[in-house]
Every structure is written in structure tokens, then in C-alpha cells.
Amino acid sequence: MHIIVCIKQVPDTTNVKINPETNTLVREGVECIVNPFDMYAIEEAIRLKERRGGKVTAMTMGPLQAESALREALSLGVDEAILISNKAFAGSDTWATSLTLAKAIQKIGEYDLVICGKQAIDGDTAQVGPGIAVHLNIPQITFVKKIEELTPLPAGSIRAQRMMEEGFQVVESPLPVLLTVVKEINEPRLPSLRGKMRAKSANIPVWGPEELGLDSDQIGLKGSPTYVTKIFVPERKQAGKIFRGEAEEAVNQLLQELRGRKLV
């Protein structure tokens, strides 16, 4: 069985702040991490491999420094890693990114599953996973919170729980299939010392547009239908009325205001 996991290196946006004087993102002290949802994807792939045997390949599209995200995946137990990197990919939107990743998956050849995290915490679009599925012409199951059953190729089928607003769907699909996973699916493990040492010495090939057979007008900014025309820091509303002092008094004042607005 072969499982491919697509990951992304992102800045830790939960710790990013705006410098109020310059209106820019404060990047100092903000680590580059593996996108949190992708950690769950990696963990699920490794668990499936541990139960059924086979191989897990992690891939990422990004600048050269994204290699460290792949080494982290390797240290957790992923078998092979591929870095898709080239200046020509810069400025890719989700269309160009999903095409590029799909081409890399096609180049790899045989696979039972492609697993992605639900969304990346910098772009927040949740579009690349389904985009890859379309480029590969395979079915998808999004927001997977649990894999109930998996039969690898050639019989090839999966039964999974898909998280929706008020519960979950149970969905069955033939393989190969693309899954996007949510945090409810598992608890990611920590890397072992052995894993880290293995990861350090692993060879990670770098693929560019030539290796993937992509034209310049299909990738990067040129190949992207969407275009960011403006970036700005959101306005913060004016601070409101703050009540301090004794709880009794503060609550009285608050309730008076809310009564005035007919909310209580």
C-alpha cells in the first residue's frame, strides 16, 4: 500500500501579531511549522502503514526552506519525502498549487490514498485538497474524522466518517481516493530520537517545472486565476465601556446597560 501525504510549511499564525506602528506582521520569534492539520494527516498515514504495511511519501511545494518540514515528517515515520521547489512556483494560488502537486503525484505513479490536512493556517482556503482530487480525476472525502475500514488496492475501498455541521456522514469510496482530515481523527505522535537521526541523513529530491512537465503559464503567479490586489490590517473597533470594581456593582451597571438595549 502506498500513501501520499501533502504538507505545507507555514508561519505559526496563532502567534503572529501586527506591529501597530508599521502595520506589518511581526515575524521575529514566529516559527515556521508544519501546518497543524497536516500533522494529523501524517499521523493517520503512518498509523495506516503500521497496521497494513506499505509506504508513506510526504511531499510539499514551497521555498527551499520547506525541506525542514519534510525532515520533520520523516522523523515521525514517513518513509520518503519530495520537495517541489522552484522560483517559477512563487505566487501560486490554490489552482496552480493543486495542479503542481497533482503532477508530482502522477509522477510518483501508484498510490492508494492521498491525505491532506483540511486547510492551511496561513491561506485558510481548504481548496488545495479538492483541487488535487479533480486534477487527478479521483474521488474525495473531505473533513474525515475517522477511517472505519480500509482495503488497499487492488480490491481498493475505504469507509470513513465525514464531519458535517450537526453530525457526520458515513461515506464509502473506491481507491484511489483523496482525503482531507480534521483534528478529531487522531493524536499526532512525537518524533523518536532514531527517527530524527534517520531524517537528518535522508536524501530529499527537489522537483521543478521541468521534472513535472509543467509550462510556465500553468504555474506560479502567471498560472494563477486569482490575484491579491491589496493587503491591509483590519481596523480594530473602538474600545467600549469597561466596568471595574466590586462584582456586585459592575454587574448592576452591565445589566442596566443590557436592559436599556432590551437584551435582558
Next chain:
Amino acid sequence: MSIRVVEEKCNGCRLCVRACPFGEISLEGKLAVIGDGCNLCGACVPACKFGAIEMQIERAREIDLSQYSGVWVVAEQKNGRLQSVTHELLGVGKELADRRGVQLSAILIGHGIADAAAELVARGADNVYVVDSPEFEHYQDEPYSRVLSRLINTWKPEIVLAGATATGRSLVPRVAVMVRTGLTADCTGLSIGDDGLLLQTRPAFGGNIMATILTPRHRPQMATVRHKVMRAVPADRSRKGNVISVEVRESDRFCRARILGFVEEEEKTVNIAEADVIVSGGRGLQSPENFALVEELALALGGAIGASRAAVDAGWIPYSHQVGQTGKTVQPKLYVACGISGAIQHLVGMQSSDIIVAINKDPYAPIFQVATYGIVGDLFQVIPTMITKLRQR
């Protein structure tokens, strides 16, 4: 496709360093250097007073944009009933259509949906395209995306809007790729610019910044919008519109996956996104037992229970109650945040609430920046006091 610093023109003044929202420009000696992680947002180009930064965008082949006309809303229905996000989309869709001088149409896919079609007209659709067949009774990725793509390629709308729901976020990214066009997810703002293009504004970087996005050379311009971000249109039964029945083709039905069933969430809860009053708890509650205070206050105010990511991650309350960037977006009349610091990822999910009340012992907690009213104090005293007084009335 490139960006470069013109060495002869750069004098190391650092204006570009300050302008880059991603901190990707640095100085080496007296020369600006653009880092590897540059994503070509272009903010530095106008910032340089010496024209020392050049960006070249090569255009791919052009499509004939003039063939595309009309604003579409992809209606969402469950068991024949329209989901309220659709009414919100019709509201903003109407504004866009009027500004563009074109018609507003709704696409309705399902089975047994005649009533829903009539409601779409009442909510503002000039045309409703109905795809009604037993295989479409429940949403499935492949048949729905095939039908929608086919209709888009046939009727060529210039704008397509859909809800950023579990369904929408599975369907629309597929369709955008099938139709080879741009899609912007989770828009908080939609308007038409002076050049007639759809301006799509959304949060990024976990909500720390806002981005305005265009789809200049591809059609349709597709966007998803979360529930409770736009205002719903009321129904007007006197409105007239065309209901057009769309013939289903064999190729539309192609579907490899199968739905075996649906399991409802065990807890019977109010869907918090619909609630008029929400009381939310965060890390400040300190323990799952203390979270009961939030529940009691919600009961006393007649509202639903919400939570920050911290409370959900700690296992105090299920994910369906989570408010924020990776949870639900809510827009109640009253939102009470208890022991929630107000990280940007939480604010993004509730800052459009009409009245926000914050209770926190930290006077510098960011939640107070968006709160209409705040109590700086010990919530273990404040909340029981509030509950007692509310019960007295």
C-alpha cells in the same frame, strides 16, 4: 514572471523592508534583497520612491470575458429546505447584480425541491435553475460538481457565490478547478470595483491581515461566504421569477462514492450559529466543572453555549460549539465572552456580533478591544452574581 531589485536604483533606504507585510525583504550592505518566501503580493513596488523594484507579470492566454454575464447563487438545501446561508447570499448577490446591471439567478440541485425553488424567487432570484432527480437527493461531491460545472460552461455566469459550509467547501473548490477559474474562500466582503471586477475581501494569516483578491482574467469569479457574515433577505411572496427545469444527463450522475448513512451529534444542542444570544467560555474557566457556569449563564440569558478553541481542545465541550477561525462564525444580538482572552482567531468568528460583553480578569486582554461592554474582574464572582440577578427578575 519575476520580481527584482534594480541595483543601480536602490540606495538602501529600507522603505521596501517596512512595506513588506511578510518581512521578506532585508538589506545586504546597502542593497535590498528579496527573500525566498516572497509571494509576489507587490506591496513593495509602489513603496519604493526610486522605482528600484520591478515586478513583471506575464499574462497567460486570454479568454473572452464579454461572453460571461449574470450573478449566480448556488442554493444549499437539506431535505428540500433551504439553508439560511442561501438567503444571505441572495442579498449580496442582488447588490452585485444590480451594480453590474445583470440578472440574479439561483442554482438548486436536489430532489423534491419545488417549494425551495419558489422560495428562492421570493428571496430575490430572477431565475431559478432547478436540477431535480432522485440521485441528487443528498449532496455528493462528484454528481453535484459535474452538474454545476456543466451549467456554468453552458450559461456562462460572470460571478458565482456559494455558502462556505461543509457542503460548499467540498463542492466549490472542485468546480473551480473543473471550470479552470479562480475561487476565493470565506469572503467577508464582496463588491464591484470601478473596473467592473468583483472585489473579494477575506481574512488570511489566521485573521491577522485582510486580503482583497481579484479574478481578473478568468470566469466566473467564484467566491464562498460563511453563514452569518452577510445579512439575509426577507421573503417577498409577491415577487415573480422564472423557474427553469434543467434536464439531467447520464454523465451528471457519475459518482464513485456512496453515502451509507448519517449520524447526528449525540448532544441535542441549539445550532449556535442561529442563536440570538451566545455565552462563550474560554481558558479562564480553568476546568470542565467550572464550564458549568457558562452553561448556567447561557440558560439564564436564554442563549446558546459557545467556546473558544482552548476550551474545545481541552475537551470541556464538543467542537460544534467552537467559535472562531477554525470553528463557526456567529453574529448574535448578544455575545458574552467569559474568560476568553480574544486571540484574533476567536475574534474573527464573533466580532460582527451586535453587542459584545467581555468578562476577564486581565485588563489588557485583546477581547476588550472589540467589546461593547466589559467587566474586568474575577469571573468566578462576576458570573454567579449575574446569574443570581438575572434569575431575580
